[in-house]
Amino acid sequence: MNWDGITLYVLAGFGIALLILTxxxxxxxxxxxxxxxxxxxxxSMRPRSDTDGASSTSRQSLDDH
Known part of the structure; x- marks a missing residue:
């Protein structure tokens, strides 16, 4: 094995590592x-609860009339 082969393997290893990280x-x-x-x-699929009671109060006032 010469330095050209080692250099190519090192570059390929860094390329693969960079690809995996990306x-x-x-x-x-x-x-x-x-x-x-x-x-x-x-x-959005959960039922909404009335915490202030505003909608129930408006329904009662409509039922009274």
Missing amino acids: QLRELLEKATEVIGAWRELRS
Whole structure:
């Protein structure tokens, strides 16, 4: 094995490492977007509760008339 072969293997190794790290970064960025969308979907599907009671008060006033 000569220095040319060693140099090519080292360059190939760094290239593969860079490719893997780049793809991993892209995957993690997409995962955060998917997790955020999943949380938004779950929160939109939950029934909303009336914490201030405003809608129940307006319904009672309509029923009285």
